[in-house]
Amino acid sequence: MKQSRKKALLGYMFICPWLLGFLFFWLGPLGFSSYISFTRWTVYGQATFTGFSNYIKIFTDDPLFLQALKVTSLYVSGSIPLILMVSLLVAVLLNEKIKGLSFFRTVYYLPTVMTGISVALLWMWIFNPEFGIMNSLLEICFNLKGPKWLASTTWALPALIIMSLWGIGSPMLIFLAGLQGIPDRLYEAAEIDGATRWSKFRNITVPMISPIILFNLIMGIISAFQVFTQAYIMTAGGPHYATLFYVLYLYKNGFQWFKMGYAAALALILFVVILVAALIILRSSRGWVYYESKLGGV
Amino acid sequence: MKRELTWWSKKRSKELTWKIFVYILLGGGSIIFLIPLFWMFSTALKEETQVFAYPPQWIPSPAVWENFPRALTSVPFIIFYKNSFVISASCILGAILTAPLVAYGFARLRFPGRGLLFLILLSSMMLPYHVTLIPLFIIYRYLGWIDTFKPLIIPFFFGGAPFFIFLLRQYYMTIPLELDDAARIDGCSEFGIYSRIMLPLSKPVLMVVVIFTFMWNWNDFLGPLIYLRGIEKMTVALGLNFFQSTRYGTKMTLLMAASFTAIIPCMLLFFFGQKYFLRGITLTGSKG
Numbered sequence: 352m353k354q355s356r357k358k359a360l361l362g363y364m365f366i367c368p369w370l371l372g373f374l375f376f377w378l379g380p381l382g383f384s385s386y387i388s389f390t391r392w393t394v395y396g397q398a399t400f401t402g403f404s405n406y407i408k409i410f411t412d413d414p415l416f417l418q419a420l421k422v423t424s425l426y427v428s429g430s431i432p433l434i435l436m437v438s439l440l441v442a443v444l445l446n447e448k449i450k451g452l453s454f455f456r457t458v459y460y461l462p463t464v465m466t467g468i469s470v471a472l473l474w475m476w477i478f479n480p481e482f483g484i485m486n487s488l489l490e491i492c493f494n495l496k497g498p499k500w501l502a503s504t505t506w507a508l509p510a511l512i513i514m515s516l517w518g519i520g521s522p523m524l525i526f527l528a529g530l531q532g533i534p535d536r537l538y539e540a541a542e543i544d545g546a547t548r549w550s551k552f553r554n555i556t557v558p559m560i561s562p563i564i565l566f567n568l569i570m571g572i573i574s575a576f577q578v579f580t581q582a583y584i585m586t587a588g589g590p591h592y593a594t595l596f597y598v599l600y601l602y603k604n605g606f607q608w609f610k611m612g613y614a615a616a617l618a619l620i621l622f623v624v625i626l627v628a629a630l631i632i633l634r635s636s637r638g639w640v641y642y643e644s645k646l647g648g649v
Numbered sequence: 650m651k652r653e654l655t656w657w658s659k660k661r662s663k664e665l666t667w668k669i670f671v672y673i674l675l676g677g678g679s680i681i682f683l684i685p686l687f688w689m690f691s692t693a694l695k696e697e698t699q700v701f702a703y704p705p706q707w708i709p710s711p712a713v714w715e716n717f718p719r720a721l722t723s724v725p726f727i728i729f730y731k732n733s734f735v736i737s738a739s740c741i742l743g744a745i746l747t748a749p750l751v752a753y754g755f756a757r758l759r760f761p762g763r764g765l766l767f768l769i770l771l772s773s774m775m776l777p778y779h780v781t782l783i784p785l786f787i788i789y790r791y792l793g794w795i796d797t798f799k800p801l802i803i804p805f806f807f808g809g810a811p812f813f814i815f816l817l818r819q820y821y822m823t824i825p826l827e828l829d830d831a832a833r834i835d836g837c838s839e840f841g842i843y844s845r846i847m848l849p850l851s852k853p854v855l856m857v858v859v860i861f862t863f864m865w866n867w868n869d870f871l872g873p874l875i876y877l878r879g880i881e882k883m884t885v886a887l888g889l890n891f892f893q894s895t896r897y898g899t900k901m902t903l904l905m906a907a908s909f910t911a912i913i914p915c916m917l918l919f920f921f922g923q924k925y926f927l928r929g930i931t932l933t934g935s936k937g
């Protein structure tokens with residue numbers, strides 16, 4: 352008895368750095384945040400309790416909140432399917448037995464290493480309507496007059512979506528690991544039956560990696576909801592709020608307009624939105640994700 | 650016999666066409682992926698007037714290497730680099746000291762609530778970092794931590810990141826228990842097993858922790874933007890933003906030179922630590 356209590360104590364001692372961190376940097380602030388969201392709190396002034404007024408204002412009288420939600424959802428629904436498709440395609444190609452694999456893998460992964468402001472500055476320059484490489488290439492290759500990209504209300508968001516495709520590295524590698532785990536015998540069996548490449552992909556590859564598609568989908572959505580640097584640097588939310596991403600709006604409220612209470616309410620709503628989105632996807636996944644172990648193997 | 654041979658050669662030639670197709674797709678994709686980087690580097694080497702040439706010049710002649718020193722000395726980039734390295738190194742230290750400790754606790758020790766706590770740890774991986782932005786800012790301001798590195802560094806001394814703990818715990822689970830038992834019979838304490846056996850064994854995974862911590866901190870923009878104020882405290886990411894607003898920063902050549910320099914540490918780290926990198930990423934996906 353005494354021995355096992357001692358052991359338990361030891362266990363808590365080992366995990367205490369994380370446990371304390373979780374309490375101080377997550378749970379505590381989360382609780383504090385709920386309190387702040389019910390107040391009016393300009394950083395340098397006093398907090399006044401205002402009940403639900405922040406939430407009421409957000410949901411009934413804040414067109415920018417709706418705009419931020421719309422922009423972020425458009426971005427998520429535009430970039431995530433594209434990222435998943437392209438990264439799966441590249442992973443399938445990289446899973447072929449060809450020479451120079453490590454070179455290709457490096458090339459496709461490299462941009463992922465360099466996220467952040469340097470990349471934002473680079474793409475600003477690429478999308479420059481007059482001297483940027485994007486419009487020059489469009490003109491040289493297709494004889495098209497390119498749009499004004501980041502300065503256009505229609506094209507600013509698509510520009511950011513195109514840019515997001517440069518960062519397919521992580522989902523691609525995760526897909527690749529999954530593809531390498533598919534047993535060869537499945538393909539061999541299909542080949543004997545005379546299956547085409549496409550039908551093998553459709554009927555073996557996709558079901559076998561569906562849990563990984565789900566994983567990449569959820570991780571991608573979580574990170575896409577948190578886009579900030581690109582929007583802050585490249586467009587500052589403009590033109591005409593066309594790229595007012597949710598976290599940018601949150602930042603503006605908290606740190607430019609010093610509406611801490613309001614920003615805290617926005618953050619909690621973001622939390623709920625992400626949670627609900629993840630849950631809906633998890634629920635729906637029962638219909639399309641195939642778990643080998645649960646069904647007793649092939 | 651003859652029929653079989655034609656079938657075989659048909660299959661071979663089909664295989665070959667497919668391979669060529671794969672090469673063309675991968676090669677074309679690689680070019681598209683490398684163009685932005687090449688464009689960045691080429692702009693960084695141009696004269697200001699060459700930037701506005703049409704059609705665009707891919708290889709600048711003459712190459713103006715002086716753009717690099719000019720960009721880096723027009724604002725105190727040396728200080729920004731030093732700050733970024735100090736912050737990254739401190740975070741790495743924090744993560745390395747605490748993440749394996751916690752992971753060992755979860756992998757090897759039995760205590761009530763372990764399963765639940767580990768589940769909480771896993772779900773906290775999905776918590777968006779912005780949810781606690783406002784309360785943490787208020788707390789740090791109350792503590793007087795604004796315009797210091799503390800808000801960026803100290804959280805890493807509490808287990809690094811949930812992701813690291815998860816990664817290390819998965820790794821420890823694969824190490825046979827017999828190893829611990831043997832050490833225990835020899836009179837080794839629990840902490841001794843951890844520090845003398847498990848920790849040295851987990852070097853490759855610790856490399857993953859080092860690399861990821863460095864990347865995150867090097868590229869982080871929102872954190873420094875909120876917590877750091879003075880120029881002498883700025884990180885490279887903030888410094889680039891600051892540089893952009895100066896007289897020099899409006900020159901595309903200098904801006905690209907500065908940006909290119911800022912990605913070099915990450916690139917180097919990636920090239921030298923590639924195998925650790927891949928391991929970290931694939932571990933997350935396949936065992937999530």
